[in-house]
Amino acid sequence: MPEENINETPKEISEEVETVDEEVIEDLFGKEHINLVFIGHVDAGKSTMGGNILFLTGMVDQRTMDKYEKEAKEQSRESWYLSWALDTNKEERAKGKTVECGRAYFETDKRRYTILDAPGHKNYVPSMIGGASQADVGILVISARKGEFETGFERGGQTREHAVLAKTSGVNKLVVAINKMDDVTVNWSKERYDECVSKLTPFLKGTGYNPNSDVQFIPLSGYTGYNLKDRVPKDACSWYNGPSLLEYLDDMQALDRKINAPLMVPIIEKYKDMGTIVVGKVESGKVKKGQNVVIMPNKHVVEVAAIYNELEDEVTSGSCGDNVRLRIKGIEEEECSTGFVVCDTQSPVKTATTFEAQLAILEHKNIICAGYSGVLHIHTCVEEVSISALLHVLEKKTGKRSKRAPQFVKKGQKVIARLETQGPICVETFEDYPQLGRFTLRDEGKTIAIGKVTKVIGNVTQ
Structure with missing residues (x-):
């Protein structure tokens, strides 16, 4: 999508960009929509930060926050009350741990945002991958508190794995929120901030992020709200002159959207509600009410009876980048599943049981041979997969393929x-x-490899 000038009306923009129709550019509120995923080690403060953003942008009112604060105090959990805006079930509130990928919505004067609050605990990594697969921008939350940064960043901590998984899931922009800067062990110390930045930068570079163009570091306090919406006061932190988190997100360059490509919506959730409802992010193209679409891989042709946005309001269309709920006619809820894709009837997604891919082995104690099996996470799909053949090893420096097929590969x-x-x-x-x-x-609960599909063999779409 072209970079948006906020002062122009949607009509003026659509006259300049001939390839995109006016309805798509205008969007629901005339604002670009961005999906944010909050990732990072357990207890870094992701849910608290998300809850405070909802409060500061007016999506959760003072009365609701006062209610959460009172309930949290009764359970001797005073400092957790902000996170309750995102952690809604009893288990999450009792343990202070996010289990499912929470979802919330807020908007600023310039853009609309969906927060995907990913769980930090390593037991819930599959749920975190599901959240990251729908996101455009990652907010990697780091705790600056003494000991907590080290725990998250050391081997076995989720800071490293989450950054790798976010990159693999297609999150190409990362904001590193150095949180808990108000903690007594930190007290807005520039030395502590610089230490976190200097340790994270080479690691993120090795993960595939360009530190100059893809990563932004912001010191903040999710609990007090400093540097979330308004900049941190000079008397608290005199050395930081950069933008607050919401300022940076609002001024970020517009994202490139495949609006004119064929429709593809990977299904992340489905349920019954006066018919069949499927939920997902429009990865490419656009969808309109009344349109006939096909659900792959089952080749079910169905009609889109209604489209709902993040606020559960009914809308006439959704375009690339939007999180939508589609009410569909012509299919029962049990006939579709997470990982299926809603597609254009003329250009459906490829479906196959065999494909070739480039794999980078990240961690495995033993060697990997043909016959090895694991769990594949690709877009919203989770499926058992086996390596039927190793074809070529790639040279580290040149990337050249070996002529002979290897017997095994290792970390x-x-x-x-x-x-x-x-x-x-x-x-x-x-x-x-x-x-x-x-x-x-x-x-076995670990990320063994990341990969990209290079060839789809025996496409069974036709």
């Missing part, structure tokens, strides 16, 4: 492999549709 190597799933899954090459062509391979 640190890159390989071209053939992968097979038990049933057909929706998949595209990384080159054509990055969001449907990048994946993570996990086993």
Whole structure:
């Protein structure tokens, strides 16, 4: 999507951009929509920060916050009350841990945002991957508190794994929120901030982020709200002159959206509510009420009876980047599943049980041979997969393929492999549709490899 001038009316913009129709540009509120995923180690303060943003932008009123504060005090959990705006179930509130990927919505004068509050605990990484697969921008929350940063960043901490998974899931912009700067062990110390930045920068660079263009570091306090919406007062922090978190997000360059590509909406959730409802992010194209679409891989042609936005309001259309709920006619709820994709009837997504991919082995104690199986996470799909053949090892420096097929690969190597799933899954090459062509391979609760699809073999769409 072209960079938006906030002062122009949607009509003026649409006259300049001939390739996109006026209805899509105008959007629901005439504002660009961005999906944010909050990631990071457990207890870094993700939910508290998200809850405070909802309060500061007026999405949660003072009365509701006072109620949460009173309830939290009764449970001797005073400092947790802000997180309750996002952590809504009893288990999450009792333990202070996010379990499911929470979802909330807020808007500023310039843009609309959806918060995807990912769980930090390593037991809930699959839920975190589900959240990251829908996001445009990652907010990596780091605790500056003495000991907490080190715990999250050391091997086994979730800071490292979450950053890798976010990159693999297609989150190409990262805001590193150095949180808890108001803590007594930190007290807005520039030395502590610089220490966190200097340790994180080389790691993020190794993960694939360009520190100069893809990463922004912001010191803040999710609990007091300093540097979330308004900048931190000079008497608290004299050395930081950069933007607050919301200032930075509002002024960020507009995202490139595939509005004119064929429709693709990977399903993240489905349920019954006076018919079948499917939930997902429009990864490409646009969808309109009354349109006939096909659900892959089952090839079910259905009608979009209604479209709902983040606020559960009914709208006439949704375009690339929007999180939508689609009420669909012509299919029962049990006939569609998470990982299926809602597509254009003329250009459906490819479906296959076999594909070739480039794999980077991140962590595995033993060597990996043909026959190895793990759990594949690709867009919203989670499926068992096995490596049926190792085809080429890639040289580290040149990226050249070996002529001879390797017998095995180990940690640190890159390989071209053939992968097979038990049933057909929706998949595209990384080159054509990055969001449907990048994946993570996990086993025994660990991320073993990240990869990108290079070739879809035996497309069964036709």
